[in-house]
Amino acid sequence: MSSLFPTYDSWQIEPDVAKGSWLTSKDGTKYLDYTSGIGVLNLGHCNETVKTAVEKQLATFWHTSNMFENSKQEKTASLITNASGLGHVFFCNSGAEANEAAIKLARKATGKNKIITCTQSFHGRTFATMAATGQEKVKVGFGKMLEEFAYIPFNDVAALVNSVDANTAAIMIEIVQGEGGIHKIEQEFLDAIKTASEKFGILVIIDEIQTGIGRTGKPFAFQHYQIEPDIITIAKGLGNGLPIGAMVGKKELAKHFGPGSHGSTFGGNPVSIAAAEATLQVVFEDDFLLEVIEKGNYLINQIHENLKDIEIVKEIRGMGLMIGIELVNAGQPILLELQKQGILVLTAGPNVIRLLPPLTTNKTELDLCIEKITKVIASKQPVS
Ligand SMILES: Cc1ncc(COP(=O)(O)O)c(C=O)c1O
Structure with a gap:
């Protein structure tokens, strides 16, 4: 047993x-x-570059807290902002936590509640990200979901136009639906998202947890298309096997995530950060x-x-x-x-x-x- x-x-x-x-x-x-630990080991098992960086960190210190200055977090964050064109990074420990941070930030920054996601999407297993996920099977038995999520079929422009309104804080999408069956987004759908976001002041959140960190041949999959996200979320391949996630957003969002607004004890842990820095230096070449x-x-x-x-x-x-x-x-x-x-x-x-x-x-x-x-x-x- x-x-x-x-x-x-x-x-x-x-x-x-x-x-x-x-x-x-x-x-x-x-x-x-060819599972790569579900899209995590982008540099393969026990990659030597990542291993050396992690071992070096293990020999110095393992954990402090985010109260301390942390030049390694800064350096890793700037690798991500330079590659994505976004302004700031919040480090956490997993994909669901990155999406949770994105949902909280979108609600706080816009003062609105509704988040539109797609059917067959997958965004995580916490209460907010389970609600965001457009698949009934992950919600069975868990009672009343967090409110104000709306679901539209992937790539359905008419459904998007019908769903957006003045209470919409964000539209959250994957560029390739991973868990949902490897379905690619269409430029036309992204164009409609851009138009709606400009009209109603809606934030565009792109979940790059499975598609990011070089998986599709660009640092982030959105870079194959014409779209400028306000927020992207990453995890999986970021630490090549060490647990780390991040929510990455435009500069102007920083004022809504000030001291005390959000946090994580382990987020940006030095050992995971060492793995992420080493990984990104290879993958973003x-x-x-x-x-x-x-x-x-x-x-x-x-x-x-x-x-x-x-x-x-x-x-x-x-x-x-x-x-x-x-x-x-x-x-x-x-x-x-x-x-x-x-x-x-x-x-x-x-x-x-x-x-x-x-x-x-x-x-x-x-x-x-x-x-x-x-x-x-x-x-x-x-x-x-
Ligand atoms: C697109 C996407 N978002 C979010 C998640 C959740 O990530 P985690 O399992 O690290 O919480 C996953 C995991 O498969 C994913 O594929």
Whole structure:
């Protein structure tokens, strides 16, 4: 009998060691890990640069509090503001906390309450972020949700126009819906968001928790489009495995988040900050990001080529190294069969196989993944 709350259906794989794109389990099986700890290990397992930075910090001090001056937080924040064009950073420990901060700031800065999000979105598991999430399944059994969230179908301009009003504080979106099945936003929808935000004084919050930190081949996925967010939220890849999140906002929002308005004991912890600084110095390099785009194009093109005539494949979608293969069949049996073949992948919703390789992966590994996925998916017949 486990002593853990059974909140996860855990896989029957216990990691022993992991390095780069590879994970070896306690029973000695070696896996190509294209889950990256759910989009966290953008530089792969046990990255040496991050490890050295963390070890250096561990040898000095581990934690103080945010009452102390902190030049390392400042330096890491400026890497984020320089790459995003935004003005200020609030450090926290997770994606949900980053979104929680964004929701609080948007309400305080605008003096309004309503937040519009999209159906099939995912924004976290705290009370506000669960309410923000446009999926009923995450809310079941938790009673009355935090009020004043409205949901519109993703990319539905007419629904957006109908939903915005004088009480709308913010519109919160993902550029690629990750948990919702790897769906990309359309420029037309972003144009409508921009028009509405200008008309009603609405803040645009972009949740970059899964898409940020180089995952799509730009520092942040919004940079593939014409849109200027007021706030972005990041976490996952930010610390390459150490827990850290951040809410990043325009300069003019700073006056609404003064002393005493918001906080976090562990937010911006020196060890996590050391990991984030080292990670960002690698990921935000132009050459590194160009390679992400090249690898992403190679992977999606090869998947298209290999799976185009397979009956159970419905659609292949992606951006950079964030790729979804939508099937007519359930994804879970395919995920389990890929595990037997030594490949770790994720699902996104019931029918989508989701690939989130480390951004440092190489062609040999990509080819291995393509070969195994083709073999497993090609062996399946449609299940009605
Ligand atoms: C887009 C998005 N937002 C928010 C979250 C929540 O992040 P965390 O699990 O770190 O709280 C996730 C996690 O999967 C996510 O994908």
